[in-house]
Amino acid sequence: MAVKRRYFDHNATAPLTKMARVALLESLEIFANPSSVHTEGRAAKALLQRARRQVADRLSANPDNVIFTSGASEAAMTLLTPMYNMGRSKVHFSHLYVGASEHPSIAEGGRFPKELISVVSIDHNGLIQEEILKNLLATHDKAKGLPLVAIQAANGETGVIQPIKKIAHIVRDAGGILIVDLVQYVDKYPIDINNFGGDFFILSAHKMGGLKGVGAFVACSNLLMPCPLIIAGGQEKGFRGGTEALPLIASFGAVMTECITQEEIQRLSNLRSKLEEGLQQISDDVKIFGKEVQRLPNTTYFAVCNVKAETMQINFDLAGFSVSAGSACSSGKTKQSKVLEAMGYHNPYGAIRISIGRDTIQEDIDDFLFVFAQFIDNSKKLR
Numbered sequence: 001m002a003v004k005r006r007y008f009d010h011n012a013t014a015p016l017t018k019m020a021r022v023a024l025l026e027s028l029e030i031f032a033n034p035s036s037v038h039t040e041g042r043a044a045k046a047l048l049q050r051a052r053r054q055v056a057d058r059l060s061a062n063p064d065n066v067i068f069t070s071g072a073s074e075a076a077m078t079l080l081t082p083m084y085n086m087g088r089s090k091v092h093f094s095h096l097y098v099g100a101s102e103h104p105s106i107a108e109g110g111r112f113p114k115e116l117i118s119v120v121s122i123d124h125n126g127l128i129q130e131e132i133l134k135n136l137l138a139t140h141d142k143a144k145g146l147p148l149v150a151i152q153a154a155n156g157e158t159g160v161i162q163p164i165k166k167i168a169h170i171v172r173d174a175g176g177i178l179i180v181d182l183v184q185y186v187d188k189y190p191i192d193i194n195n196f197g198g199d200f201f202i203l204s205a206h207k208m209g210g211l212k213g214v215g216a217f218v219a220c221s222n223l224l225m226p227c228p229l230i231i232a233g234g235q236e237k238g239f240r241g242g243t244e245a246l247p248l249i250a251s252f253g254a255v256m257t258e259c260i261t262q263e264e265i266q267r268l269s270n271l272r273s274k275l276e277e278g279l280q281q282i283s284d285d286v287k288i289f290g291k292e293v294q295r296l297p298n299t300t301y302f303a304v305c306n307v308k309a310e311t312m313q314i315n316f317d318l319a320g321f322s323v324s325a326g327s328a329c330s331s332g333k334t335k336q337s338k339v340l341e342a343m344g345y346h347n348p349y350g351a352i353r354i355s356i357g358r359d360t361i362q363e364d365i366d367d368f369l370f371v372f373a374q375f376i377d378n379s380k381k382l383r
Contacts, residue, residue, distance in 0.1 A: 003320040006364045011156045011184060011299060011355035012324055016251075017209035023254035024211065027247040034244055035235065048244055051253025055216060058256040059201065060192040065219040067239045068249050072183050072204035073105040074229065075217040078240065079179050079200050080110020080150060083227040091224060093177070094145025097136055099128055099152060099162070100342035106150050106181055107338075111229075120151075124344050125293045126160035128167060137174035147176035153185035157339045157353055158290035159299025161185070168197030177224070183207050187260060188296050193220055200226075205252040214248035264358065269297040271356060271365055276300055278369040283376050289340065289351065300354045307379060309350030316352075319371040324353040 007015065016024075027047060032040035034048045049063070056063040069075045084091040096112040100122045109117040118136055121129045128151060140147045149171045154161045164180055171178040180198035182191070187208035193201055200219050206212040219225060225239060232241025279286045285305035303309065309325040316323050340347050356364075 003318075005320050005322065006368070007322045007359065008354045008356055008364075008368070009322045009324050010357035011159075011207070011296075011353065013206050013212070014187070014209040014357055015359065016211065017255050017258055019258055020205075020210050020251040020255040024247050024251040027250035030246065034246060035233065044246055047250055048246060051249045054253035055203070055218070055256045058186070058191075058259065059218055060194055061218050061220070062222070064237075065222050067217050067219075067236045068244055068252075069215050069217065069240055070213055070245075071215040072103075072181070072202050072207075073215075074240075075202045075215050076103075076105040076150075076179075076181070077110045078229040079202070079217055079226050080106070080112060080148070081226050081229075082112060082116070082145070082148075084177075084224055085227060086224050092145040093148040095140060095147055097133070097147060097149045097176075099150070101126055101155050101158075101160075101339045102150065102152055103156065103181060103183070106152065106179075120149075122342050126155060126158050126290045126339070126343050127293060128162055130163075130166065130170060133167065134170055134174075137170065137176060140174065140176075142175060147171070147174055148179070149176050150179040150181070152181035152183070154188070154296050155290075155339060156184045156299075157337065157351075158301045158343075159184075159295035159355075160290040161294045161296065165195075165197035184296060187255075188265065188298065190259065193218065199224070205248065205255060208255055209258070210252045210255040211248045214245055214252050216252070265297050268356060268360075271360060271362065272297060272300055274362070275354065275356075275365050275369070276302075278365070279372065282369065282373045289343065289345070296355075298356045298360075301351055302354075303347055303349065303351040304376075307349060309352050312352055312375065315375050316368075316371060321368055321371065324355070325350050 030044050030047050032044040034044040052063045052066045055066050080096060082093050096109055096117045097120055098106055100119050120133045120136060123129055137147055151162055151167055153164055168178050178198045179200045181202045183202060183204045186203060200217055202217055204215040228239050230241045235241055235244060276288055279302060283304060287303050289301045313323055313325045336348055337351060
């Protein structure tokens, strides 16, 4: 008899939503190149522009400032460059400052040389240490160029949410520009980028129920824009060359219209609370990371003292639960999480990330806790 599967890894990839699937299938009938001027090309262009408006509307942005890419990693690579344009003038950023818990696409620094990248420490809860950021920016040599700062709105492992508005004020006071990674945040909360804090924002479709292979960066204003990473045929107003992947973009636009409600946010938060209470009732050795600060409502990152996360992951998978031992971008690696290391934890056994979604119900949480309790009991018998 097949084991019932429960998917607890939404932060790695969310299942394709119904609206995204419908948009994908409909777009397959519109096959022309959006750059063509004939009737079929104009139909493709109209679909492209509709998706652009859908993304913009979700963020209260100007559609003209939405630039589609092949994903969040390419968007980051495009934005993390020393060279920007303001009209016909060049603007030079001489140093990049990134948070210590950033996704590798940010942490690697994009097109900045390694010697021009500084890491901003986080505290024991995973929050950016604002005083350290202030001090770093205070010593920045503006004679060489402006400071560029890149910070995630929420961490994909711990779920910890950064105080972006406060960080944006610090960056602005220092004369810098702030890039915000919205990948894990944007489908969990309503957002108006004009009031959120930040100058550029990074998105990924597959993290919110769209297709893999498409993302975007969004600017608050088109006055300042990065020098393109891919020039090619001048698509996306010259900021990202290459024929647009219309089916992927159409599904991306559709999923951005599926706004999460306050009721759903509360439902996920309640399920997470019951999960975490259950974990800690079952074992005193459970440590939940980032619990003392605001986190994404769907995310729990925990470890059990002296128990390998990989062992737990295999056990859960055999019982029908898909969980992650850290970030999916680091799958297969059992070494210490860089995020936990930056938070000051020495945790060589690894940790388990649970990220639930719209399809998760209370029964799933109860069944997971039952499996976890069995695992803990069996582990004690083997000691």
